[in-house]
Amino acid sequence: MAASQKQHDSVLQAALAAVARGWSVFPVQVREKRAKAPHWCLVDTGHSKTDDGKTRPSWAGLQRTAPTPDQLRTWYANEEDKGLAVVTGAVSGLVILDFDGVAGEQLRQRLGIPIHVRTRSGGAHVYCEHPGWKVATLNSKATRELGRQWPGLDIRADGGYAVMPPTEMDTGSYHWEVDPQQLELLSLFTLPTDLRDFLGLSQPPQVIKPAPRSVPSSASRRTYDERTLAEVLIRRALEKVEDGEGRNNAGAWLAAQLRDNGYSQQEAGHHMENYAMQCPLTDAHGQHDPYTAAEARKTVTSIFSRPPREPWSGERGNRETPRPVQSSSVRVDQDEELLALPAEMRGPVVVAGEQAFRAVEGALKLPSAANAEVRSALTAEELRNLVQSERVVYVLTPTQAVARALDACGVEWYALPAMPLEATPEELLAALQDAMTDALPIGGNMAFLEEELLKIAEARLRRGGNTYPTGLSEFDEAVGGGFYDGLHVLGGVTGGGKTALALAIAQHNAEQGRPILYVTYEQSRYELWGRVISAKVGVGLRQLRTGGTVESPVATQLRENPAYQELTRRVGPYLSVAEGNGVDGGAWGVDRIAAQVKRLKSAYGVSPLVILDYLQRMPAGEVKDRRHQIDEVVMALQVRLGRELNTPILLISSVGRGNYGELLTAPLEARLSVFKESGGVEYTAYTASLLYPLGANDAQSLNLEPAPAPGSSRAALRGLWKYLVLDLVKNREGEAPRQWVVKWYPVRGIFELVQSVDTDALESSTNGRRGGRI
Secondary structure (H helix, E strand, O other), rough: OOOHHHHHHHHHHHHHHHHHHHEEEEEEEHHHHHOOOHHHHHHHHHHEEEEEOEEEEEOOHHOOOOOOOOHHHHHHOOOOOOOEEEEEEOOOEEEEEEEEEHHHHHHHHHOOOOOOOOOOOOEEHHHHEEEOOOOOEEEEOHHHHHHOOOOEEEOEEEEEEEEEOEEEEOOOOOEOOOHHOOOOEHHHHHHHHHHHHHHHHOOOOOOOOOOOOOOOOOOOOOOOOOOOHHHHHHHHHHHHHHOOOHHHHHHHHHHHHHHOOOHOOOOOOHHHHHHHHOOOOOOOOEEEEEOHHHHHHHHHHHHHHOOOOOOOOOOOOOOOOOOOOOOOOOOOOOOOOOOOOOOOOOOEEEEEHHHHHHHHHHHHHHHHOOOOOEEEHHHEEHHHHHHHHHOOEEOOOOOHHHHHHHHHHOEEEEEOOOOOOOOOOHHHHHHHHHHHHHOOOOOHHHHHHHHHHHHHHHHHHHHHOOOOOOHHHHHHHHHHOOOEEEEEEEOOOOOOOOHHHHHHHHHHHOOOOOEEEEOOOOOHHHHHHHHHHHHHHOHHHHHHHEEOOOOOHHHHHHHHOOOOHHHHHHHOOOOOEEEEOOOOOOOOOOOHHHHHHHHHHHOOOOOEEEEEEOOOOOOOOOOOOOOHHHHHHHHHHHHHHHHOOOEEEEEEEOOOOOHHHHHHHHHHHHHHHHHHHHHHHHHHHEEEEEEEOOOOHHHHHHOOOOOOOOOOOOHHHHHEEEEHHHEEEEOOOOOOOOEEEEEEEEEOOOOEEEEEOOHHHHHOOOOOOOEEOO
């Protein structure tokens, strides 16, 4: 098969896979002059428009409805010079962040956001979840404030599209940096709050509330009861836009119809702003050019300066139902699709679910039900109608997924408790009405403060606080009591003591009854426990490695050793060591760690401290650049474990070797730079610490006693130890940088905090305070 034919087949297969995922896609041209423009083959399936008397391809309909597999096969049947683009926005449930150029890449790294697609120019596309409301497509070159605050960033959302792999242009190709079959859309909560707010991703835009209906003026030919509903007229105007008539022409038609149907100029202004909010964000040529509320109001002023005419009566009758727009398959629950709510209804809606539907329906048929109606489920289109008509929704025992879906749509909704479904319709209606009345007063966070917060505080007290301390008192105080929910990084070179410190922290917490999940990617479980046993029990590492001798087997020594029995009882139940390299059945990636965290949380009632040793050996997706793999892992740990499961993570990282004798007094930027070989951990982590040797000159300047030489009598009496520096270079919720001198006793596995370091006073040899020991 020719190379070009292989490319052709792969694009078709990618298109079919994208549609199966629920995305809307279409073919684009790949030749430089027309690169990225919709391909002419769209015309073959009726996706076209007339422009200056010429028929041209159009992707407007694909912003509402995804293509069928047969349409895809038609588009990719004969020609091979085609790429693939995905339509962003609600139709695909997708928002794409486009980081372009050097500035864009620097911004992405600063934000700590992973890469999903590399573009032909070397930029990055990040696939994010769609919030459920209309989000504007913005270009940093055209939107001055976006370019100023976040240079190199564009957003492709409603009214936009983005070229996707495996498209090959004349000037380069698009390729996945992750396995597309395993792609998880980035949560919007991963983005900084100010960026979410600017892009319109934090909360739905304010819905324009219709003005109170007024009695038509004497100049109107229609009475209040005769005039066509504004919702019908707006839908008809949007259909005109979809059919290629243009937003300005359709807007002028709408304004005239509002005038001719007896709406006041103030009412018409509100409805025209609502129309502007729903218009496509691109013009007839596909360029980003929003139809603004100011343009809508100007049109109203112009139209209302002329006398009214006979209004449009509608091809399907004056009270026609708007042509339905196909909604996505995402629903409040999994019940069958339902018809859209009648526009005339204004009473509350009760979402009861399939099991309670019949009983609630019977209760709401009673005359005293006050026009309330019941639904077993709500489609996305129904929710949009409810928002526009300002109707109230009540939900019986909503799940978290239902609550998120309703909140994302901006509907006014309230939770109801379980109902006595076996009661008579009259009794059930009374219970419903009482519950609906009780649900209405929100009362701020009073209920949370009165009950839930106090319960959370008591639970945290029972588990020893919301942190996992290290046992080094001053360090714990600096980071707020210990490692809290989220990502924390400890960096150092091989053999520099970072694994020993991680083990000491694990033992310290396990001895206090706090669960630990220690995943080791380099050593076996036997080797890691061997280090603990050697330090705590006194059996040498060499004996443990060899199993001892025939005359003195290690197993026998341990069975008879009280210290080993104590270690088994006190530490064993709480410290779980797993071999992350897959020796014990599959590599330990983020998914498997998350599953084990859930199991431990169920068993102990609290999320464990997860220690991962070490970052560079963790399994990652199939991407070419190892640094990008690390970025993906770090972000997944922060989001999946830290935020979603409220789990503290201590991530051990191997960092670049440097002149550690000079790091103590080096600028903060120089100390942070040693993490650069580890990807974006220094941007993502809540705290970042380094462990490195203390230089001899610095030890002397700090008036520290010399470390004992190996084999000396002092070493024999007091044990062999080394001076290290524990350097807190990042602390999101406290003071940084902070540095401490610690003694490390390698044989005993003990770390002793000697003193804090005032680098400005090193020359004056100021002694620090004494600290704790682990």
